[in-house]
Amino acid sequence: MSRKLNMAGISLAALMTALPQVAVAQQAPQEQEIVVTAQRRSERLIDVPASITAISAETLTKSGINNTADLAKAVPGIAMTFYGGFLQPAVRGITSTGANLGENSNVAMYVDGVYQPQQIATLIDLPDIQQVEVLKGPQGALYGQNATGGAILVTSMAPSFTPHGNFSASYGAYNDVSVRGYVTAPLSDTIAASLSGGYQNRDGFRRHVITNQRDKGLDSKVIRGKLLFQPSTEAKITLTGYYSDREDSATYAGFAINGNSIGYAPNLAGIGLPSIPIPASPQIRNPSQFATDPNVFTRIRSAGGNARGEFDVGAGIVTSVTSYSENKTNYRNDGDYSAVDIGTATANFLRSHYFIQDMNFASRKFGSVSFLVGGFYLNGAESFDNNNFDLLFPSVPPAPTTILFTASSQNARVDKEIIAGYGEATLQATDRIVLTAGGRYTREKQRAFSDRAIFTPGGTAVKVPNQVEYPGGAVVFSKFTPRITARYEITPRSNVYASWGQGFKSGIVNSTDFTIAPVKPETINAYEIGYKGVPIPGVRFNIAAFLYDYKNLQSVVYVPGSAYITQNAATARIKGVDFDVSWSVTPSFTLTGSGSFLDGKYRNFPGAVNYTPTGTGHVVSTIDLSGQRMLRSPKFSGNISANYEIDTGIGRFAAFGSIFHTASYGMEPTGRLRQNPYTTIDAEISLSPDALNGARFVLWGKNLTNKAYLASALIAGGFSDGGSYADPRTYGIRAEFRF
Structure with a gap:
């Protein structure tokens, strides 16, 4: 290293x-200045003493970033992979390993300043986005619990008193139809409105190994309306309402990795059932195929609204965000990942509803001092209406399936209440030295209810007639997470900084087994030094070195027919360097690049669960992973992109290309299931004709070398090693219009 x-x-x-x-x-x-809100106020990126990648709407479009799962293409040091159908971001090696009820991602997601508590809801389509900021390193001081790895801040387009808008329509491979739009206009001297949204529908990427039918594909709809009331220059209130509906089969339309599945056994005796014969089925040899039940899918429906008020009170700015959201998810997953239907996991429905109030005051500068103080409140719940794992009489599509028996069924709920106070003070110690100290105290209370409250020693779930509460009653997790930074201004456009901070991921009550004590919170100590700025005209350069001490890592064991069980498992140390550079070579030609060198290892991880493949499932044992690399932490990942624009006799011609590369990394804690190194290439060429003012026509392509790499991996203990491939090569045409 x-x-x-x-x-x-x-x-x-x-x-x-x-x-x-x-x-x-x-x-x-x-270079034009980049403005970010990472410290809950608008500031120049180079003035913020933290490692941040800011991605504009234009860059999102050119880079082919359609949703949050695509962000790894443009941000060094992050990986965006799925655990089944749950997106689990990894920032500098910090990542979740499971999706238990009430469990949060440890990379916090915010949309228009509103925290997104439910893990599966972190997969967000981005049809109307103004900017995405990726904050790397623990953000416990300002963004609270569940931000041990960092935070992703998504800002959608806002209303304006100047009428304008943009529309785009695209058609591509796999009958991919995509339409996006945004329009805004004043309704009066003090009120402006905007409406934005997107629609995408495409066929499935892969064909079933037996029936040759495509997987269900993607159908996504997003709509967002905003109303801005600005009675004066000192006050503005923005009301937002949104609805999204996303159904996709890609992450569950998969196969048994290395052919390891109960579906390739001669009969069901291996899982303790009678010797019911299993029909022969082919294994997947071609990335264009899938083996699972053709009807697998994930559908996420979200709706909500929020009110954001910003008030200049002379001494500073008061910001208040009040929000309410509801999510409803259902899915169907083939647990054996073979072409034989044997075990199916379904959720009807996984629900959540949350009320959030966040308010803060950011002062103006009083002499050499400024400060920020705020409070946060969350109240809501996540629940499984019906979470089943059904064992089926073995059959091969298109034959209908027959349930032998329901091996597992759960109806459960986790209630949460979070109260937090946060603040920071900034001292301009000299003309060039700025010191900041702050922190956040968080108190989270959880109550868990389940109709499957205990297991017998053999692992059979004991059902109770109705939901019962965890015997210990409410469980409280609390933590103070401080942060201290020092910044030295080399020039007005160049700084060096050093920081120390803490973060924690909240604890968990295992609603599938109340005999297990609540899981302790993860905690992290983080040290970082960095440089950011414009050392010479036309060049923007940022670099950071970091060291993390990570304790009480939460690890998940999945047993089909039994439960997700989360446990505290390990300590780890992570160190590395990441950088990004942008070079305006000429007014027409820009080069950008970024990279991350990462060394993340478990320091102490005895007794880790080890699933040894048998070819027809697993033998479960324990293993000592101390000293081994952490999952989703490649030694290197990075990207290079080039953008060229020139005026011609018929209009403005542009060409954009980007290359992303990552070293290999483990897809689960032991590293047995690995993603090999891979490289992808995306590109587009466009023409903005002079004869059609505001129009732009684009020819685009993604993953042009058609590289097959894993998007998802899931060890279905005892049943299979399941996985699915990321998007293959896609290409198409797009027409855009701005006014």
């Missing part, structure tokens, strides 16, 4: 030495 970091440092030093000569020769223009 040290040798690679040294080589990276030498390469970066050489790059920085060479850039001034080339940039001066080309007389590149000054």
